[in-house]
Amino acid sequence: MKKWNNEKLVLILLYFSWITSIIATIGSLYFSEIKGFVPCELCWYQRIFMYPVPIILGIATFFKDFSVIKYVLPLSILGNFISLYHYLLQKIPGLIEIKPCHSGVPCNLEYINVFGFITIPLLSFISFTVIVILLSTIYKSYKSI
Known part of the structure; x- marks a missing residue:
């Protein structure tokens, strides 16, 4: 019975990571x-x-394929670092000199700024972080299934 509960928890976590990405x-x-x-x-x-x-x-959730973590976790971790760097560019003025955007929209432009700190890169960072945490938990639980 313990194995079933663990497998069910892993499937729920996979489902929530899918919903977060959507x-x-x-x-x-x-x-x-x-x-x-x-x-x-x-x-x-x-x-x-x-x-x-x-x-x-979505495909992994449908087929209950928990091994998908090895594909999605690297994407989420890299996206997490990019979004954190982007957020820091917006909030620390001196950093933009390191990576100026040469054409188009400047990377330090804040389209939204709710409560003085919630910007689009922060929303992206939160999404990637939630996915990384959920997938890491699945990985730890999956090893015991």
Whole structure:
């Protein structure tokens, strides 16, 4: 009976990581396609790492394939680092000199700034972090199934 509960918990965590990736992808598309915010270079890199995740996790959830972690976790970790760096560029003015965006929208532009700290890169960072935590928990639990 313990094995069934553990497997059920892992499936629920996989499902929540899939839902998180869907929300992040829809949010990204909402900001660009509905609100009309033009993504900067670092936003595009974050999208590159997030957009395949809902598809991969959706298929994995449907087939109860817990081994998908080895594909999605690296994407999420890399996206997490990019979004953290992007957020720091927005909040620490001296950092933008290290990585100036040469054309298009500057990477330190804040389309939204709720409560003085919630920006689009922070939302991306939170999404990637939740996915990394859930997938790491699945990995630890999966080893015991």
